[in-house]
Amino acid sequence: MTARSSSAFNEATEVPEVVVERLPQYVRALTRLSQQGVAVVSSQQLGDLIQVTPAQIRKDLSYFGRFGKQGRGYSVKYLLGELRRILGLDREWRVGLIGVGRLGRAILSYPGFAPEGFKIVAAFDADPRQVGQMVAGIMVQPMHRLGEAVHELGIGIAIVAVPASQVQEVVDQLVACDVRAIVNYAPVTAQVPSLVRVRNIDPVMALQSMTYYLTTPQGSTRTGGK
Amino acid sequence: MTARSSSAFNEATEVPEVVVERLPQYVRALTRLSQQGVAVVSSQQLGDLIQVTPAQIRKDLSYFGRFGKQGRGYSVKYLLGELRRILGLDREWRVGLIGVGRLGRAILSYPGFAPEGFKIVAAFDADPRQVGQMVAGIMVQPMHRLGEAVHELGIGIAIVAVPASQVQEVVDQLVACDVRAIVNYAPVTAQVPSLVRVRNIDPVMALQSMTYYLTTPQGSTRTGGK
Structure with a gap:
């Protein structure tokens, strides 16, 4: 590890x-x-x-x-x-976003990253209709620009917001560009080499931590303990 | 996490x-x-x-x-x-999905929910072009059907996959329909009454747990140890 x-x-x-x-x-x-x-x-x-x-x-x-x-x-x-x-939070991290669909656009507009030191500096999409558009002040680039941009801009982290079917391909491209930290929003697990970290958004754990409240009447107390 | x-x-x-x-x-x-x-x-x-x-x-x-x-x-x-x-995981939970864009479609197709007891039984979208489409065996319904469907189908949990700008409005509608557990994928925080639980997908925490590995030499690249 x-x-x-x-x-x-x-x-x-x-x-x-x-x-x-x-x-x-x-x-x-x-x-x-x-x-x-x-x-x-x-x-x-x-x-x-x-x-x-x-x-x-x-x-x-x-x-x-x-x-x-x-x-x-x-x-x-x-x-x-x-x-x-x-944790390396005393510096700024340059982040690349892959996938500028609805979710990707929301991520680009999210005001919560920059104050925490995560600056999205580039966005990429495989769809030619997205390329060239300005979203939250960032111009969407084609995927073939990824490697160059990662090195030019010093991108260390990627956020992947592409459809599930495209995740593995995009992750492979990121790994090939030496990106070693990836947040994946799609509900699939990508295969990566051991040196690469991926954090998958895990909706099942989120769901599992709420059903307690649907099961337990609010304000009632212990459910076990005999 | x-x-x-x-x-x-x-x-x-x-x-x-x-x-x-x-x-x-x-x-x-x-x-x-x-x-x-x-x-x-x-x-x-x-x-x-x-x-x-x-x-x-x-x-x-x-x-x-x-x-x-x-x-x-x-x-x-x-x-x-x-x-x-x-935790209430010994039963099946019926889940409604709001927002059938790219992310919503990926969620509907995700094979990881059902084995854990979370069955997506209905999907809704405000966009008339989405309504009536079949996605992963589920027909997309218009938002005005939400209340009826929640009660008819016994939906206890909602997954919200709409753009950030629509989250509060959708959450308000869910709360009005007595849905008390919501997973929100958009990077915004919705206001809800105290009895309602919302789990926001938190990309900042995910990012913060990876920069450690970018900061720390590791594995084969561990050349700093003297």
């Missing part, structure tokens, strides 16, 4: 991917605390925010170093800064 | 929403164990699978009752069955 090689970290430790996937939640909670002017947070308090035990928080963070002194809590600003640095 | 809830915590219910949101991960891990023929799992082993401490697992599960005997582990089959029952 991955290994830190900086001397600040334990070189032998591979960080499990599920731990990496949790860190953005920590960043979100710490950002909120920081905005509220909170200077120091205990693992208990941080855990309450994201409903994780203090031990879990300490274990997750231990993969990356030591961030607090026993019994004194974490400096919100320092921990947030370190986690952002570790 | 890919979906975020509209509120982190609902005070009306005893179980924190973030705990409910984690349970599908438990279900997925237990399903895998069950398929492998594993009969009993300790909280340590289960925790290893999803990289959660044993204490966290015990705490999460304690909201719902007692599922194992101290020192004897959990019966995989029993715990899986109970969690599926608690």
Whole structure:
């Protein structure tokens, strides 16, 4: 999976991917605390925010170093800064969008990416009718421009918003252009080499976390515990 | 990970929403164990699978009752069955899809919902050109049929795949029809009453969990370790 090689970290430790996937939640909670002017947070308090035990928080963070002194809590600003640095969120990432259909257009217009450091700098579509159009200030380019644009613009991440039937082909093209991080919106799983990360939007998990509320009368309590 | 809830915590219910949101991960891990023929799992082993401490697992599960005997582990089959029952996954859910554009069509054709108990039984679109078309065996209906169809077909959940600009209007219509669980694919947040759950597809969190790998040398490219 991955290994830190900086001397600040334990070189032998591979960080499990599920731990990496949790860190953005920590960043979100710490950002909120920081905005509220909170200077120091205990693992208990941080855990309450994201409903994780203090031990879990300490274990997750231990993969990356030591961030607090026993019994004194974490400096919100320092921990947030370190986690952002570790996750690579302290810089701007240039993102390419593939597929400028309805969803792609909504993604291009979404105001939530740029403040988080993800700047969509190029858009591509296989449909000649889309090519040349301006969408949210970006001109749609043909797919054959992908490789050149990725290298010229320093695109490190792609968002794929093409129909399911086209996903594997598009992902293959991205991989061939050295793009190693892909968010895929279509409900299919693409095959990629092990060095490439794909995050599929997973609607089943989203559905599975809501049926609880349809099953459990609101305000009623435990459903198990005898 | 890919979906975020509209509120982190609902005070009306005893179980924190973030705990409910984690349970599908438990279900997925237990399903895998069950398929492998594993009969009993300790909280340590289960925790290893999803990289959660044993204490966290015990705490999460304690909201719902007692599922194992101290020192004897959990019966995989029993715990899986109970969690599926608690989450309401032991029945079929009828799902309505709103928006039959490119994304909506991909969702209708996705083979991953039905095996998990989510059956898309109706599709709706505001565009008269879509209405009457058959997509993946389902005839697209006009939006004014929504209320009737929801009640006739027992639709409890909606998947919204409309352009961002139409999301709030569609969500309002769904809420008016008593749909209380909505997955929204567009990158905007809809306002809903507190009894309604919305899971937004959250591309920022997905992006934030990948930049780690772009920042950190890994695998064969791991040349930085001195």
